[in-house]
Amino acid sequence: MVNQLSSPAETTPVVDTVRDQVLADVQATLGAVVVDSLVKPGDDMWIRVSTLSWNESMKKLQAMGFDYFCFLSAIDWMPSPYGRGEDDPTEPAPERDTTIRPGYTGGDTRMQLLVRLVNSRTHVGINVKTDVPNEVYTVDSIANVFAGANWHEREAHEMFGIGFVGHPDLRNMYLPTDFEGFPMRKDFPLLARMVKPWPGIVDVEPLPGGDAESEEAS
Amino acid sequence: MTILNDPVSAKLGDRAQLSYIASQAADARLNVELETEGMTLNIGPQHPATHGTLRIIARLDGEQVLWAEPSCGYMHRGYEKLTEVRSFPQVTSLINRIDWLGSFANEVPFILAAEKLMGVEAPPRAQWIRTILFELSRIANVSLFLGDLGVQLGAITPVFMAFRDREYVLNLIESATGGRFHPNFDRIGGLKDDLPAGWIDETKVVMKKLRNFCDEIESLLFGNEIFQSRTRGIGVIPRDVAMQYGLSGANLRASGVDWDLRRDQDSSMAWNKVDFKVWTHPDGDSFARCWVRLQETREATKIVDQLLDGIPAGPVMAKVPKIIKVPEGEAWVSTENPLGEMGYYVVSRGDSGPFRVKIRSASFNNISITPWLLRGVYVPDIITILASLYFILGDIDR
Numbered sequence: 001m002v003n004q005l006s007s008p009a010e011t012t013p014v015v016d017t018v019r020d021q022v023l024a025d026v027q028a029t030l031g032a033v034v035v036d037s038l039v040k041p042g043d044d045m046w047i048r049v050s051t052l053s054w055n056e057s058m059k060k061l062q063a064m065g066f067d068y069f070c071f072l073s074a075i076d077w078m079p080s081p082y083g084r085g086e087d088d089p090t091e092p093a094p095e096r097d098t099t100i101r102p103g104y105t106g107g108d109t110r111m112q113l114l115v116r117l118v119n120s121r122t123h124v125g126i127n128v129k130t131d132v133p134n135e136v137y138t139v140d141s142i143a144n145v146f147a148g149a150n151w152h153e154r155e156a157h158e159m160f161g162i163g164f165v166g167h168p169d170l171r172n173m174y175l176p177t178d179f180e181g182f183p184m185r186k187d188f189p190l191l192a193r194m195v196k197p198w199p200g201i202v203d204v205e206p207l208p209g210g211d212a213e214s215e216e217a218s
Numbered sequence: 219m220t221i222l223n224d225p226v227s228a229k230l231g232d233r234a235q236l237s238y239i240a241s242q243a244a245d246a247r248l249n250v251e252l253e254t255e256g257m258t259l260n261i262g263p264q265h266p267a268t269h270g271t272l273r274i275i276a277r278l279d280g281e282q283v284l285w286a287e288p289s290c291g292y293m294h295r296g297y298e299k300l301t302e303v304r305s306f307p308q309v310t311s312l313i314n315r316i317d318w319l320g321s322f323a324n325e326v327p328f329i330l331a332a333e334k335l336m337g338v339e340a341p342p343r344a345q346w347i348r349t350i351l352f353e354l355s356r357i358a359n360v361s362l363f364l365g366d367l368g369v370q371l372g373a374i375t376p377v378f379m380a381f382r383d384r385e386y387v388l389n390l391i392e393s394a395t396g397g398r399f400h401p402n403f404d405r406i407g408g409l410k411d412d413l414p415a416g417w418i419d420e421t422k423v424v425m426k427k428l429r430n431f432c433d434e435i436e437s438l439l440f441g442n443e444i445f446q447s448r449t450r451g452i453g454v455i456p457r458d459v460a461m462q463y464g465l466s467g468a469n470l471r472a473s474g475v476d477w478d479l480r481r482d483q484d485s486s487m488a489w490n491k492v493d494f495k496v497w498t499h500p501d502g503d504s505f506a507r508c509w510v511r512l513q514e515t516r517e518a519t520k521i522v523d524q525l526l527d528g529i530p531a532g533p534v535m536a537k538v539p540k541i542i543k544v545p546e547g548e549a550w551v552s553t554e555n556p557l558g559e560m561g562y563y564v565v566s567r568g569d570s571g572p573f574r575v576k577i578r579s580a581s582f583n584n585i586s587i588t589p590w591l592l593r594g595v596y597v598p599d600i601i602t603i604l605a606s607l608y609f610i611l612g613d614i615d616r
Contacts, residue, residue: 042484043334044550069464070552071578075565084571085303103565104548114563114576116550120461120475123482127550127563148463151586159298174291174615183299190303 016041022124023047029064030057036105048105048112048129055140055166057128058115062145066117066126072142072152074132074160075112077102080186085193098186109134111160115142115149132162141167159184256284261600263292272585272611276592276600283600286592288585294615301575306332306406306542309572313562314400316579317613320359320556322351322391325404328575330485331551331564332406335544339486344408344534349488350421350525351391351403352553353518357428358387359556360515363608364435367508370605371448376439383431386424393417406542408535418526425519432516440509449505453591453603456502463590464583467558468514469607471498472506479554487553492524504606511608543570557581557613581613 019039026047027034033053038046049057078100087093100110111132118125132139141164143150151173153164158172161182172179181188262273271292277285297316301309313328314321326348333339340348365380388398393414395401403410439445455465460473470477478496480489497513499506544566552561558580565574584607591607592600 046548067458067461069462069583070559070561071464071563071576071583073563073576073578075574075576079567079573080302084569116563116578120477123477125550146462146464147459147590148583148586151582172291174294183296186302190299193303 014041016043018122018124019045022119022122022126025064026061026126029060033057038104044125044127046105046127046129048107048131051131051133051139054113054130055142055145057130058117058142058145061117061126061128065119065121068118068120069146069148070116070118070125072113072115072149072156074156074162074184075103075114076110076160076184076186077107077112078110078186082189082193085190086197087193088197090197105129107131111137111162113139113156113162136163137161138163138165140165143167158182161185259597272609272614274588274592274600274604276597278597281596283592283595283597285589286600287589290585290614292615293611295612297616298575298577301572303571305570306544306572309575310404311400311402313577314402315612316577316616317359317555317557317560317581317610318399319362319610320355321397321399322355322395322401322403323359323553323555324560325402326352326487327551327553327555327560328562328564329404329406330487330553331549331562332542332544332566333486334549334551335547335564335566336406336538336542337545338407338536338538340408341533341536342488342530343412343532344536345486346488346491346525346529347394347409347413347534348404350522350529351394351401352487353522353525354387354391354421356518356556357515357522358384358391360511360518361387361428361431364432364439364508364512364515367605368439368445370601371445373439373442373445376435379431379434383428386427390417390421390424393420405535405538407538408533412534413529418529421526422523425523428519429516432512432519436512440505440512446505448599448602449503449508449606450501451503451505452599453504453595453606454502455587455591459587459590460502463587465558465587466580466583467554467556468510469507469558469584471496472510473502474498474500479552479559483552485551485553488525489521491528492521494521494524504602507606507608541570543568544572552578555580557608557610558584560613577616579613579616581609581611582616585609585614 016039023037023039023045033050034047035050036048079098081096081098083096109131113130113132115128116125117128141153143153153167154170154173156162157164157170158175159182164170257278259276259278263271273289275287275289276283297312300312309328310325313324316324361380361384365377368376391401392398394417395403455473457473457475460470476496476498481496494517497510499510546566546568548565550561550563552559560580561578563576564572567573591603595603
């Protein structure tokens with residue numbers, strides 16, 4: 001194992017009373033729609049709400065003090081079938097494990113939405129996730145709750161192909177109108193890496209000598 | 219010609235009748251002429267007021283904007299996708315280019331997020347130097363804004379002063395990191411190198427110069443009657459609207475929100491070791507946004523001065539493995555960048571590169587308010603409002 005100047009166990013508190021209290025309040029306000037939750041003491045907190053209650057949950061969270069809209073984005077939990085784009089295009093493509101494995105607070109679908117809200121008085125932030133139904137890829141828009149979500153939803157729409165019901169104007173922000181495919185999905189290949197081998201692979205190869213060997217041993 | 223048959227006009231003489239008809243016709247013609255048809259004005263993509271390639275489509279009624287919408291994407295480089303095929307140390311050279319005027323500040327939140335996932339903390343000396351370089355990039359960034367502000371309003375002099383004095387700061391950044399614009403100096407676990415000899419004394423001299431620059435700008439520009447009349451009461455953003463749109467940085471503080479991530483958030487940086495004031499303004503107009511930025515620049519020079527006096531001794535790099543593999547997990551770190559809150563949501567799968575990085579850039583949120591804000595303003599005010607919101611195109615499109 002590697003020696004570090006300070007180990008995280010010494011610095012981070014084991015219990016986070018502030019966030020535990022906030023989470024209890026959130027669960028009391030939202031009720032059963034909170035599917036899962038996680039508090040990392042001294043760091044951050046996550047909740048996952050059911051897809052159908054997405055818009056309603058946002059309204060309730062806003063009313064209980066999470067009034068600052070930080071960002072909205074999506075995560076595609078399917079590992080890329082192209083790996084890290086380091087395959088040699090002249091060789092046959094290797095088989096990769098593309099089993100979907102969700103992150104914190106779990107999940108049942110390939111895509112998840114992620115919104116970060118902050119309480120402007122206590123400065124406690126919360127990451128709210130929700131599942132995006134497979135195949136349909138449609139959720140309710142929250143642009144009527146947080147006006148700033150408008151552009152973020154447009155971005156998620158063109159990059160991940162997620163539809164937002166009730167969004168006023170889901171035009172493309174970045175891509176040309178006739179662009180096909182959703183670039184941020186993991187199964188959308190990075191074309192620059194498809195046409196010729198990635199030369200940068202040398203950068204991450206272990207250096208001769210040094211502590212590379214000990215790293216491999218651990 | 220019903221008018222000729224009605225009893226009132228029948229009493230008038232022919233001459234009076236004719237003049238009455240003529241005046242009516244003239245009125246009608248005037249009305250037709252003034253009935254301006256809706257016009258669509260295209261500003262940009264290449265326009266001095268757009269700091270890059272932003273295009274604004276405004277539908278006008280006379281001089282008034284009925285509807286305006288920025289059109290982004292002229293500089294979209296797909297950094298979020300590219301990070302997925304890079305290793306963690308390689309990502310910093312990409313994200314340097316997001317806000318190119320304050321590049322070092324872009325690297326810091328990403329490195330902090332990676333360190334958080336790895337459970338590594340930079341040694342104190344590295345934290346202090348990081349904070350100093352962070353504030354220097356803020357000064358370099360915002361001083362250019364202060365100069366550029368004059369150009370938007372037709373004052374040419376301030377921009378020369380801004381370029382002159384920003385160069386001192388860039389020289390400092392260059393002598394410490396080797397790069398004027400893209401330092402790529404921050405490493406997981408610390409910094410690439412220690413400060414060069416004599417750098418601290420030189421920085422103190424430059425900070426004095428920059429404070430003079432702030433004073434000059436304050437008297438030249440902010441005291442100017444034309445500047446005030448062009449910015450006061452223009453583009454007012456109320457507090458709750460600012461919160462809904464996720465405005466951050468000086469734009470949020472100019473709407474009266476006393477919130478600065480440097481003060482209000484725990485981070486392994488040295489801001490909690492120094493005294494500084496968080497400036498706010500209750501008005502929320504263009505003037506307030508510019509004024510808050512001016513005060514922040516002056517405050518940043520004082521932060522740097524305080525930090526220079528107390529840099530602890532020791533190494534600038536923690537012990538980290540040569541091949542960096544970040545343990546599985548998710549982390550969110552944001553810092554108070556020159557343009558506002560910049561944060562990275564990093565998802566790692568225990569690999570040498572990130573699984574997903576969401577880049578939350580300040581300008582994207584700051585500029586998303588423009589369709590709301592530009593409605594009903596006059597055409598010349600579009601320029602001052604956009605200038606006062608202060609965005610960098612690379613920071614919108616990423």
